[in-house]
Amino acid sequence: xxxIPSRLLDLFRRALGSGARVATARESGRGRPxxxxxxxxxxxQAHARGLRLLRENLSAEQRGQHEKYGYFEVVGGQTGRQxxxxxxxxxxxxxxxxxxxxxxxxxFVPEGGLPVGDVMLAQKLALELFxxxxxxxxxxxxxxxxxxxxxxPPFGNQTxx
Amino acid sequence: MGVQIIMxxxxxxxxxFDSSDQESVARAERRFQELTDKGFRAVALGRNxxxxxxxxxxDPKVERTLFIPQLRGG
Numbered sequence: 001x002x003x004i005p006s007r008l009l010d011l012f013r014r015a016l017g018s019g020a021r022v023a024t025a026r027e028s029g030r031g032r033p034x035x036x037x038x039x040x041x042x043x044x045q046a047h048a049r050g051l052r053l054l055r056e057n058l059s060a061e062q063r064g065q066h067e068k069y070g071y072f073e074v075v076g077g078q079t080g081r082q083x084x085x086x087x088x089x090x091x092x093x094x095x096x097x098x099x100x101x102x103x104x105x106x107x108f109v110p111e112g113g114l115p116v117g118d119v120m121l122a123q124k125l126a127l128e129l130f131x132x133x134x135x136x137x138x139x140x141x142x143x144x145x146x147x148x149x150x151x152x153p154p155f156g157n158q159t160x161x
Numbered sequence: 162m163g164v165q166i167i168m169x170x171x172x173x174x175x176x177x178f179d180s181s182d183q184e185s186v187a188r189a190e191r192r193f194q195e196l197t198d199k200g201f202r203a204v205a206l207g208r209n210x211x212x213x214x215x216x217x218x219x220d221p222k223v224e225r226t227l228f229i230p231q232l233r234g235g
Contacts (some may be wrong), residue, residue: 053173059210062210109233110231111232112169113170114230118173121168125213126202126232128213130215137233138234
């Protein structure tokens with residue numbers, strides 16, 4: 001059975017958080033299934049706690065959005081700008097334009113390899129309560145989907161040949 | 162009763178304190194100071210997801226305080 005590169009294992013550990021214990025094939029002596037068992041056994045507890053903390057602290061509207069769509073929206077406490085926080089721990093925040101369309105992406109996370117629910121709650125509270133500090137820490141990217149504001153009108157301004 | 166909730170790799174760690182007990186309040190205040198000195202942000206959580214508030218100093222009357230680790234670009 002092929003060995004899993006240590007770099008990949010390191011990424012797994014980072015994704016699971018500092019509390020995760022991921023055994024290598026050599027450590028466990030039982031090959032790849034040990035890794036999968038470790039992922040299944042450890043991660044869900046932390047992730048379940050994180051998701052519970054998140055749900056406890058979403059507004060009723062945000063909770064409804066999250067259950068239905070897998071994301072929820074927040075309003076920036078200082079700019080009034082709207083953001084969409086999607087399930088995930090990285091590259092999971094969309095800045096929305098005034099018509100609610102994706103206009104860019106933000107990426108910031110709390111330090112410490114936290115479970116996804118904690119990351120999303122930290123992102124929500126940061127944008128609602130200390131938005132400018134969050135924006136200072138964040139990396140920003142153009143929207144993956146569409147830059148509506150720069151989009152030329154379809155077939156507009158074209159001179160027939 | 163108050164509770165301090167610290168985000169960590171296990172999801173969160175909770176420390177309860179009795180706001181009528183001086184020793185318990187002093188311990189909670191020390192924990193608040195240590196965490197904020199490390200760069201954690203303290204937020205008084207609202208009820209049912211209502212607006213919270215950033216805490217600049219320890220307030221024993223706050224029922225639920227969440228400590229968020231320092232943010233960094235991802």
